[in-house]
Amino acid sequence: MFTKKEKSSSLTPKILLINPPYTLEERYGKNLKHFGGNAEPLGLAYIAAAALQDGHEIEIIDAPVQNFTSEMIQKKIINEKIELVGFTMLTPMYNNVKRIVGDIKQNCPETIIVIGGAHASALPEETISDIKNDIVCIGEGENTFREIAKAIEEKKDLTQIKGICFRQNNQIIRTAPRPFEKSLDVFPPPARHLLPMDKYFLTATRVKKSGYCGTVIVARGCPFGCSYCSHPFGRTFRAHSPERIVNEINELIEKYGAVQINLEADTLTINKDFIMSLCDKMIENNIHKKIKWTCESRIDTLSEEMLVKMKEAGCWQISIGVESGVDRLLKIINKGETKKEIEEKVKIIHKVGISIRAFFMLGLPSETREDSFETIKFAQKLNPDWAQFTITIPYPGTPLFDILKKSEEINSFDWKNYKTWGGWTEDNIPYITKGRTLEELKSMQKYALKKFYLRPSMFIKFFKRIDSFATLKKYIIGLLILLKVNKSQTSE
Ligand code: B12
Numbered sequence: 001m002f003t004k005k006e007k008s009s010s011l012t013p014k015i016l017l018i019n020p021p022y023t024l025e026e027r028y029g030k031n032l033k034h035f036g037g038n039a040e041p042l043g044l045a046y047i048a049a050a051a052l053q054d055g056h057e058i059e060i061i062d063a064p065v066q067n068f069t070s071e072m073i074q075k076k077i078i079n080e081k082i083e084l085v086g087f088t089m090l091t092p093m094y095n096n097v098k099r100i101v102g103d104i105k106q107n108c109p110e111t112i113i114v115i116g117g118a119h120a121s122a123l124p125e126e127t128i129s130d131i132k133n134d135i136v137c138i139g140e141g142e143n144t145f146r147e148i149a150k151a152i153e154e155k156k157d158l159t160q161i162k163g164i165c166f167r168q169n170n171q172i173i174r175t176a177p178r179p180f181e182k183s184l185d186v187f188p189p190p191a192r193h194l195l196p197m198d199k200y201f202l203t204a205t206r207v208k209k210s211g212y213c214g215t216v217i218v219a220r221g222c223p224f225g226c227s228y229c230s231h232p233f234g235r236t237f238r239a240h241s242p243e244r245i246v247n248e249i250n251e252l253i254e255k256y257g258a259v260q261i262n263l264e265a266d267t268l269t270i271n272k273d274f275i276m277s278l279c280d281k282m283i284e285n286n287i288h289k290k291i292k293w294t295c296e297s298r299i300d301t302l303s304e305e306m307l308v309k310m311k312e313a314g315c316w317q318i319s320i321g322v323e324s325g326v327d328r329l330l331k332i333i334n335k336g337e338t339k340k341e342i343e344e345k346v347k348i349i350h351k352v353g354i355s356i357r358a359f360f361m362l363g364l365p366s367e368t369r370e371d372s373f374e375t376i377k378f379a380q381k382l383n384p385d386w387a388q389f390t391i392t393i394p395y396p397g398t399p400l401f402d403i404l405k406k407s408e409e410i411n412s413f414d415w416k417n418y419k420t421w422g423g424w425t426e427d428n429i430p431y432i433t434k435g436r437t438l439e440e441l442k443s444m445q446k447y448a449l450k451k452f453y454l455r456p457s458m459f460i461k462f463f464k465r466i467d468s469f470a471t472l473k474k475y476i477i478g479l480l481i482l483l484k485v486n487k488s489q490t491s492e
């Protein structure tokens with residue numbers, strides 16, 4: 001299997017970073033797998049870029065897109081005498097990572113294995129003692145990983161490295177927390193040249209035009225406290241400079257042929273000065289004439305002035321988390337927004353002419369069947385261009401996880417069940433709100449999509465979006481899947 005490698009003068013330790021095998025089918029189930037995307041694992045690319053500064057030989061395997069199996073990973077580690085392996089891991093990938101780490105430890109016991117990412121950061125001690133790897137990186141990984149590699153190279157102990165959990169004399173030690181880096185520009189741009197850049201595609205709901213759509217991370221951190229969200233990058237908003245962002249966008253256009261850009265941030269529009277100056281910079285550099293872009297945002301941080309500027313700078317779609325059509329539930333999840341506010345802002349976005357992709361949650365704590373129907377009706381009323389209905393999953397690292405764990409309402413700690421598209425899989429769902437059942441919630445997710453998409457106004461929108469045979473094929477598959485949803489499973 002072909003992967004890209006960067007060599008340099010210093011060869012110790014040889015590093016391999018891995019995005020673990022986790023197929024679209026595992027994520028979305030058999031039917032919905034056609035609609036998922038495979039995005040660049042930019043966390044690994046950021047770490048690689050940081051480690052390259054110290055001259056390490058480094059390679060990235062993106063197993064889901066390069067079809068790398070555990071056996072292929074073992075072979076590579078043995079043949080190339082890899083000394084340091086790093087995995088990135090979100091909760092539902094846990095079992096796959098555990099299996100592969102077990103295989104590596106059996107075949108190459110000397111190889112040091114570091115695990116980072118949202119799950120390991122939330123549960124570091126539990127992860128290291130169950131998976132039996134060597135080190136867990138907690139939180140932001142660029143500097144931590146550089147220091148780990150240096151300590152291995154110089155055979156120094158790990159106790160001075162902030163933000164890790166490691167094993168020493170059969171004991172698990174957690175070091176002092178690592179403060180977040182204040183200036184994100186200190187981190188070099190992600191080493192995209194180590195990724196199979198021709199293999200990435202975004203989910204259909206984010207794509208305006210067929211072709212490669214690149215992602216640029218513009219900021220990290222969010223001060224809000226939605227209970228279903230973990231804060232892997234802390235509560236303070238930190239952004240890259242507009243110059244750096246524009247340079248990355250230009251690289252994606254010129255080197256990788258991007259036809260669209262996705263600007264990623266926890267809350268892009270929280271700082272008005274930042275978003276206005278970023279838009280100005282994009283216009284100044286004619287980005288708006290070359291490509292269109294999308295972003296995610298929090299609705300109460302948007303203003304008409306901002307939206308007009310964003311549109312002028314090339315923004316064609318905003319993803320917003322609406323979550324529920326019931327004020328009581330919005331309060332329970334600490335969203336800090338009301339239905340009324342959401343409706344008003346959505347009207348403004350429609351007026352400015354930016355497309356909306358809206359996220360809704362089903363099965364929130366205390367949500368009744370009637371509440372679920374209310375959320376589905378609210379989605380229809382708001383009439384975004386795309387709507388996503390996910391089943392509430394208490395991900396580790398979120399306040400919701402801690403609350404429900406304490407009240408013993410979580411029914412499974414088998415992490416493979418922690419999938420927001422559980423309604424389309426055979427798997428269990430780890431949390432079922434009181435008075436509801438597994439089957440009923442799963443069919444509610446299907447019903448919501450059917451109710452939202454099988455409307456005449458949506459057909460017209462879809463028809464207008466068809467720009468290639470591939471898009472048409474996707475829409476036909478989607479239609480057939482929705483038509484298959486059993487009517488009798490859910491009715492009001
Ligand atoms: C963009 C995004 C996506 C994108 C792209 C994901 C991708 N390919 O990386 C999409 C939409 C595809 C997505 C999907 C999902 N996502 Co998502 N996503 C995010 C979001 C908003 C930003 C992620 C990001 O790019 N961060 C920037 C990079 C630089 O950070 P990073 O990858 O975390 O890496 C840094 C550190 O974690 C650490 N690190 C990471 N890996 C490693 C490895 C080593 C060895 C070391 C040393 C350090 C290290 O160092 C990195 C640099 O600082 C986060 C929220 C957030 N703020 O993190 C949620 C988040 C990561 N997603 C989450 C989830 C649950 C999912 C899904 C599982 C949901 C689902 N639909 O089932 C899927 C799984 C997708 C997959 N990869 O297979 C959760 C994870 C919670 C958890 N406990 O696991 C988060 C935290 C949101 C939340 N609910 O709180 N996601």
Ligand code: SF4
Pocket residue numbers: 222223224225226229230266267298321
């Ligand atoms: S859901 Fe969005 S607004 Fe809420 S805490 Fe998470 S990143 Fe912030």
